[in-house]
Amino acid sequence: MSAIIAVIGLVSGVFQSINTPESWMAPPHVSSTKVRVYSGMSGSTSESTSGNIPGVALWDAAGGFIGKAMGVYNYVIDDGKFHDLEVKGKKASAEYLSVSAFGTDGLCVAAVAVTSPTGYKAGWFGDIGRKCGAPWYPSNLVIPGSDPEARPACVWIDQDGSNNHPYTGLTIHLPSFTRAGLAQEYNDNIDTLCRSLPRFSMWTTRSVHMTLPVYYADRLEFNEDGSDKNLSAILDPQMMQSETTAPNDPTGTALGVADGPSALDLAPVAQLAPSRRRTRRQSQISRPRPQPLQNQLVVSNVSSHSARELCGSRTSAGPDFVSLGEGLFCDMARKVLWPVCSEEVTAACFDLGGRGLRVVGGAQHSETDPEGWLELRVRSEDGGSRLKSYRNVQRWS
Ligand SMILES: *[C@@H]1O[C@H](CO)[C@@H](O)[C@H](O)[C@H]1NC(C)=O
Numbered sequence: 001m002s003a004i005i006a007v008i009g010l011v012s013g014v015f016q017s018i019n020t021p022e023s024w025m026a027p028p029h030v031s032s033t034k035v036r037v038y039s040g041m042s043g044s045t046s047e048s049t050s051g052n053i054p055g056v057a058l059w060d061a062a063g064g065f066i067g068k069a070m071g072v073y074n075y076v077i078d079d080g081k082f083h084d085l086e087v088k089g090k091k092a093s094a095e096y097l098s099v100s101a102f103g104t105d106g107l108c109v110a111a112v113a114v115t116s117p118t119g120y121k122a123g124w125f126g127d128i129g130r131k132c133g134a135p136w137y138p139s140n141l142v143i144p145g146s147d148p149e150a151r152p153a154c155v156w157i158d159q160d161g162s163n164n165h166p167y168t169g170l171t172i173h174l175p176s177f178t179r180a181g182l183a184q185e186y187n188d189n190i191d192t193l194c195r196s197l198p199r200f201s202m203w204t205t206r207s208v209h210m211t212l213p214v215y216y217a218d219r220l221e222f223n224e225d226g227s228d229k230n231l232s233a234i235l236d237p238q239m240m241q242s243e244t245t246a247p248n249d250p251t252g253t254a255l256g257v258a259d260g261p262s263a264l265d266l267a268p269v270a271q272l273a274p275s276r277r278r279t280r281r282q283s284q285i286s287r288p289r290p291q292p293l294q295n296q297l298v299v300s301n302v303s304s305h306s307a308r309e310l311c312g313s314r315t316s317a318g319p320d321f322v323s324l325g326e327g328l329f330c331d332m333a334r335k336v337l338w339p340v341c342s343e344e345v346t347a348a349c350f351d352l353g354g355r356g357l358r359v360v361g362g363a364q365h366s367e368t369d370p371e372g373w374l375e376l377r378v379r380s381e382d383g384g385s386r387l388k389s390y391r392n393v394q395r396w397s
């Protein structure tokens with residue numbers, strides 16, 4: 001029987017401590033730490049499909065360096081799948097973790113699980129990053145033990161900003177996501193999650209060689225349920241060491257800018273297309289902005305996935321998205337929401353066709369021809385139409 005590990009995640013928008021069987025974490029190894037990274041989306045914006053495994057580095061509770069594992073170039077983690085990295089080094093419980101992008105292909109991290117040689121295990125979900133303002137996208141990852149319809153969001157990292165989002169990596173204090181009482185603390189005061197640098201931060205300058213901020217473990221106090229005794233203390237820089245030690249890496253002292261979460265304002269920008277009365281402001285908003293994986297389309301029949309929510313978020317990023325449950329299509333480059341065409345809606349809609357996806361125009365697409373482009377039509381109100389082309393259509397259910 002699999003042991004149960006509590007990991008804080010989001011359920012219907014509320015932080016909860018989710019009891020997960022440890023089966024989604026890597027099995028323990030006698031002398032090294034295993035870091036399992038789950039991909040929500042990966043690949044490049046170019047036509048060739050490639051991708052990269054991120055690098056990871058680990059520290060113990062006191063900020064002592066445990067070890068690191070370099071990332072891997074040109075290796076794709078399939079959506080919803082994982083890759084295990086092995087960190088050889090000190091035999092200790094890893095409490096701090098950095099994950100840094102390798103290469104120019106973006107990776108959307110849906111979850112991370114760490115298994116220490118001491119038996120200590122902990123996990124982290126991309127929902128945390130999304131709530132703190134990181135660029136996000138839905139994922140198709142089912143976490144064992146949680147509601148199969150509640151799949152964590154993923155957050156984007158890449159090394160050079162070529163995917164139009166600024167973060168190269170993230171740092172995580174693992175016990176901050178296993179102490180059950182913290183879920184309510186985060187619900188009550190999101191700053192205790194997103195504005196306490198060691199707990200969780202996204203970084204515009206982060207590499208596997210860098211150190212990270214850690215708490216002075218002996219200065220913080222907890223309640224019985226694991227929540228913080230003093231909320232001011234958790235936000236107080238006096239409670240944090242700005243740098244840890246990375247003894248085998250003399251260049252590892254560059255901390256980079258403490259530029260953690262900044263985009264907590266999730267003001268909706270979605271508009272239902274087409275808008276005839278465009279104000280100046282609206283047309284500015286709808287100027288197309290390049291998105292990662294523009295040549296893909298995701299068609300989801302997962303009930304928790306919402307095109308309306310995705311389109312309404314200033315921080316969402318990724319390919320165009322259809323929610324079958326809502327009957328809505330989000331044009332991500334413009335963050336414009338369209339209804340999916342149906343018997344009732346025949347104009348100003350996105351044409352998925354009556355039975356599955358209908359190919360229009362001269363596209364040669366078939367299920368067995370991955371090179372084929374699929375073209376779909378966006379019908380405008382005046383009866384005209386515009387084609388959108390996708391190289392790849394993913395169906396999530
Ligand atoms: C709570 O933390 C703040 C900031 O570190 C500190 O000034 C204050 O004295 C602490 N309060 C208690 C009751 O310990």
Ligand SMILES: *[C@@H]1O[C@H](CO)[C@@H](O)[C@H](O)[C@H]1NC(C)=O
Nearest residue numbers: 300301302303324325356397
């Ligand atoms: C989507 O899910 C609903 C309800 O679970 C189901 O009835 C429907 O057939 C599914 N549609 C597709 C296209 O898979």
